Amino acid sequence: MIQTAIFVLNLYFILILLTSGLSKMASPDYSLLNAIKLRNLFIPFGQTLYQFLAWIEIGVSILLATNTSIRLATIANTALFATFLVSQIIVLSIAKGTNCGCFGNIYKIQNDKIHILVTAAQALLSYIYYWLTTVYSEVPNIQVLVSLIVFLGLCVWILARRLSRLAIQAKNTSKLNQP
Amino acid sequence: MTKFSRRDFLKFTSAFLAFIPAIRNLLALETPIEDSKLYPTELQDPTPPPLTDEDLIAEKYESGFAKIITSDHIIIENYKGQVILHISNKTDVWDGIKWVGDLGADVGDEIVGWGIRNPDNSLTCEKLYVNIVNYIGEVSEISTNSRRNDNIVAKFVQNDRFRGRQSISIAPHTMIDDGQSRKLYKERPVLPKNSDIIQVIGRVMKDGTTLAAVVYLSQ
Numbered sequence: 001m002i003q004t005a006i007f008v009l010n011l012y013f014i015l016i017l018l019t020s021g022l023s024k025m026a027s028p029d030y031s032l033l034n035a036i037k038l039r040n041l042f043i044p045f046g047q048t049l050y051q052f053l054a055w056i057e058i059g060v061s062i063l064l065a066t067n068t069s070i071r072l073a074t075i076a077n078t079a080l081f082a083t084f085l086v087s088q089i090i091v092l093s094i095a096k097g098t099n100c101g102c103f104g105n106i107y108k109i110q111n112d113k114i115h116i117l118v119t120a121a122q123a124l125l126s127y128i129y130y131w132l133t134t135v136y137s138e139v140p141n142i143q144v145l146v147s148l149i150v151f152l153g154l155c156v157w158i159l160a161r162r163l164s165r166l167a168i169q170a171k172n173t174s175k176l177n178q179p
Numbered sequence: 180m181t182k183f184s185r186r187d188f189l190k191f192t193s194a195f196l197a198f199i200p201a202i203r204n205l206l207a208l209e210t211p212i213e214d215s216k217l218y219p220t221e222l223q224d225p226t227p228p229p230l231t232d233e234d235l236i237a238e239k240y241e242s243g244f245a246k247i248i249t250s251d252h253i254i255i256e257n258y259k260g261q262v263i264l265h266i267s268n269k270t271d272v273w274d275g276i277k278w279v280g281d282l283g284a285d286v287g288d289e290i291v292g293w294g295i296r297n298p299d300n301s302l303t304c305e306k307l308y309v310n311i312v313n314y315i316g317e318v319s320e321i322s323t324n325s326r327r328n329d330n331i332v333a334k335f336v337q338n339d340r341f342r343g344r345q346s347i348s349i350a351p352h353t354m355i356d357d358g359q360s361r362k363l364y365k366e367r368p369v370l371p372k373n374s375d376i377i378q379v380i381g382r383v384m385k386d387g388t389t390l391a392a393v394v395y396l397s398q
Contacts, residue, residue: 019198022205099285107201108248109194110286114187118194154202161206 027104
């Protein structure tokens with residue numbers, strides 16, 4: 001039962017961190033930081049910080065998928081969601097109605113009380129996940145294998161589709177440029 | 180204590196599982212709206228397209244408040260009901276003023292679209308503006324901000340002929356047009372003087388102030 005819970009949480013956080021990280025990378029110009037910049041709140045290296053977060057998310061999802069340094073990965077996971085929670089509360093107090101930026105420009109969610117509640121639930125789940133890994137450190141090989149397949153499968157699928165899209169774009173551009 | 184309605188529950192669930200539509204969008208073969216493409220960098224006059232014929236306006240123009248925003252369309256609500264504005268990477272957002280366009284659009288914003296009418300009454304937007312305003316009036320209470328790294332470098336109050344007192348903010352990238360030439364404020368930091376009558380085209384921000392995109396010093 002508890003191993004199943006660990007497995008479900010593992011898959012959930014792999015999917016959410018990988019998607020969120022890739023979405024942020026695919027939206028280099030997008031950040032909710034843009035929205036609060038104009039309210040005189042200066043955030044040093046805001047855009048760089050946003051992209052850095054994307055790398056952290058992907059890094060943590062790799063650790064979770066490979067079951068490597070799982071204690072460190074689950075602590076980092078909890079820290080990430082706690083950071084998101086705090087930043088969303090700050091942003092909501094400054095600028096109501098902005099997009100949260102969790103998935104960059106790929107999928108926009110309004111940063112409101114419900115979204116903060118969701119992030120709080122995710123932070124709590126990430127802590128529970130951390131706690132469960134401290135109690136039950138043994139993960140069956142089959143679960144690690146499934147997590148790895150999900151992670152790699154999604155990575156390859158997204159990469160292949162984005163490469164196809166680039167090829168389609170290049171083809172369309174060359175058509176447009178023809179006299 | 181606020182009641183957690185069924186709608187809130189659905190919203191909670193969809194946000195909790197938001198990675199599913201995000202994966203779908205990442206896998207989409209169509210080009211998503213990317214800010215860098217959506218907002219071209221060339222600077223042009225942001226004055227809305229000339230409105231010459233009432234029929235032409237009705238055919239090509241639509242404005243209202245955003246109800247739903249996705250990567251390829253915005254649903255606005257106006258006196259006609261709900262109207263779909265289709266957007267693509269060909270849509271010229273804020274006439275290419277990237278730093279204003281980068282602010283994007285949120286639900287509740289006033290959207291102005293200009294483009295080609297479709298048989299289903301939706302509009303394929305060639306141009307799109309968010310919370311655009313055009314003020315003409317007398318200036319007072321000018322103040323500058325000397326703090327480094329601040330995004331608002333000056334402020335003043337403008338008494339618009341129709342909308343009354345408005346608080347205007349100047350950013351480093353605000354274009355200043357003195358009638359002879361136009362330059363960014365950071366390149367030529369010139370401000371109007373008290374009692375000058377000027378024109379400001381800008382974007383209303385959530386705090387009610389207006390961020391100036393272009394300031395015409397001579398009227």
